[in-house]
Amino acid sequence: MIEIKHHGATTGVTGSCHELSVGDAGILIDCGLFQGQEAGHSSTASNLAIDFPIDHIRALVVTHVHIDHVGRIPYLLASGFEGPIICSEPSAFMLPEILEDALKIGFTRDRKLIERVLDLIRSRIVPLPYSQWYSVFAEGECSLSVRLQQAGHILGSAYVECDAWANQVSERIVFSGDLGAPHAPLLPEPTSPERADRLVIESTYGDKDHEDRETRRYRLKAILENALADGGTILVPAFSIGRTQELLYEIESLIHEFGDDEVAEDVSLPHGAKLSWKDLEIVVDSPLAADFTRIYRDLKPYWDAEATELVNEGRHPLSFEQLTVIDSHEDHLNAVSYLARSHRPCVVLAGSGMCTGGRVVNYLKALLGDVRNDVLFVGYQAVGTPGREILSYGPHGGYVELDGERYTIRARVHQVGGYSAHAGQSDLLRFVEGIPETPAEIRIVHGDADAKLAFQHLLETKYDSRILIP
Template sequence: MIEISHHGATTGVTGSCHELTLGSGSNSSGILIDCGLFQGQEEGRGANASDLSIDFPLSHIRALVVTHVHIDHVGRIPYLLAAGFEGPILCSEPSAIMLPEILEDALKIGFTRNRELIERVLDVIRARIVPVRYGCWHPMFDQDDQSLAIRLQPAGHILGSAYVECDAREGDSEERIVFSGDLGAPHAPLLPPPESPDRADRLVIESTYGDKDHEDRATRRFRLKAILERALADGGTVLIPAFSIGRTQELLYEIESLIHEFGGQSAAPGMAWQDLEIVVDSPLAAEFTRIYRDLKPFWDAEATELVKEGRHPLSFEQLTVIDSHEDHLNAVEYLTKSHRPCVVLAGSGMCAGGRVVNYLKAMLGDSRNDVLFVGYQAAGTPGRDILLYGPRGGWVALDGEKYDIRARVHQVGGYSAHAGQSDLVRFVTGIPGAPREIRIVHGDPDAKMALKKCLSSHGDYNINIPT
């Protein structure tokens, strides 16, 4: 018996955690695919320090396979260790470098500020990590009537992201089961797009944007330019709540291209694009931008060619990185009082914490300022509330206090690191031979239903939505 079960990402887009089990009872062996935090309105299902228990058996779990290092896919790993998990943590080579970094930040925010304890946990995690090369089969176990091997393939979502192919054998039954993780959009900068697997008997696929498509790259790039120029016209700050991994680096890449192409032209009254300051105020985002630069062999052909031409898409002249908390507070105060046009990328992406909150508190009440969302905002997060109520002149609660939203609010959906509906359908229909079962996870209910309907129009698929 080969079974798939789910321990997250069935009621929304966070908390990804899936289990593949061979056999039953005392004869069972299994692996986990991801073990992520819940966020937003999914809190309460294991989302905070008081209820982040691992509420499923672990004695038969041989290994954890990580698709990528976003917190909604890896944030529960410390709690998994605390619950008794002793197996290896398999991931791609770039993810092996980034995973301890993202978990260090998660530990400081949600677990403990005790430096010694954090280092002990990180030492355990580093010792457990097994880097796996893309495209190479890695045996998990092979015993009597059970065997399992996994292969990671590039998913194009963020650096190091992968979908997981599992070749499972239980007695006379053999299957290839594929877990998509989060898939990237084909037109995303920096990373090559995902390619469909050559076989999938069963497929577990994400559906974050199962109900919509993104703007094409040319459209979103010029819309980004137009929004920035319009927002900067009155001397305010453009605040971009940025996810530390993936979105920040893609935005920097795109902004560098705008500066390169339109350098002498006006970005704001009296200021050319080549003089516009771009601020990254997030130590974690800055660290991952450095890691991205160090991992150029994993970039796509376009980005590699820019480097050969002598350009530096992630470390250009107009870029300022703010590290210390004191410098952060000074920047918030200066930009709030001045009328100097500036673009600030600050974490976190859904405004649920991090340095962006201080900017929002100081700037949301001033109509000169603009907030630009470039990523998914989960229900129940401040980001979703700003996006929903900002255009209506509403308010948002930040750290328990209400703040009026007079700043203008924009959204450029094309910069999502997630595949759109057409991309997801293309991934499925590109598999030679239809999977005999497709499970749709990691999406809001409407997005999952829309993807199911769209896939059904492309073939006679057996589609289930786990609850």
């Protein structure tokens, strides 16, 4: 018997965890944290504990290293999981880094214990090259092999092809993980699988499409120019992996193209000098984002052809002159204070991406009340997060609650959805259409209810497949 179960990402877009059982054994695809208000889950030890049987689980396959896909791995280990952690080669570099941060969320602050857990995780990681089959188990009449293919979501992301055999029945089951949009900076775009009898596919943007890359790039330029015209700070809540690096890549390209042009009229630096694009200061205030930007630089062999060509031309899209990285907490507090009282135009990328914690919260407290400032969202904001509240209520002069206090939102609020690392509706459909023979069953996960229903309806108009929302 070949069976699929879902332990997360069925009531929203976080907590991804899926199980594929073949006979008496099985694997997990991801094991992520819940964020926001999804299913009543929160990041406390009692809610993070693994609440399903794992004795039969032979391996964990990681699609990519975002926290909502890997954040519960320490709890999986604590529950007794002893199998390998299979992931792509770039993900193998990044997984211990992201889990070090996850360990501090409700698990432990004990440095020695954290190191022991990280050493255990490193010993379990099996880096798997793209397009190469790996035999997970072969027991009696049952066997399971997996293969990873590039998903174009973040560096190292993959969708998972599973070849399952049970009592002379063979199935190819594909788990999409998170799929990227075509033409994303730095990353090759995903190609459809050659076969899928059953498909489990994400639907974060199952109800809408993104702007094309050229449109979103120039809209980013316009937002930067308009926001900087009044000498304020543009605050970008940054996801440490993916969006931060893509934004730096795009901003570097704007500086390269418009370097000597004035960013905005009537905006000057001290002593009356005009502010040009090459004078614009970009600050990354997130140690984790800075670490992953460094790792992205170290993994240039996995960049796409466009990014590789820029490097060959002598450009440094993730390490350019106008970029400042803030590391220490003291420097962070000084930066918040300085930007709150100064009129120096600046773009700050600070973690976390949904404003649920991290350094971005201090910036929000200091900057939201000033009309000179702007908040720019470039990624999905889950229901129940401060980011979703700012996006919903900010344009209407509402407020957001941060650390138990209300903060009135006078800053302007923008969203450039095209910078989402997720595929849009048309991209998801293209992924399905590219499979030579339509899957007999398609399961839609990892989306809010409206997005899943919209994508289900679209697929039902095109295919006779069984379209399920678990």
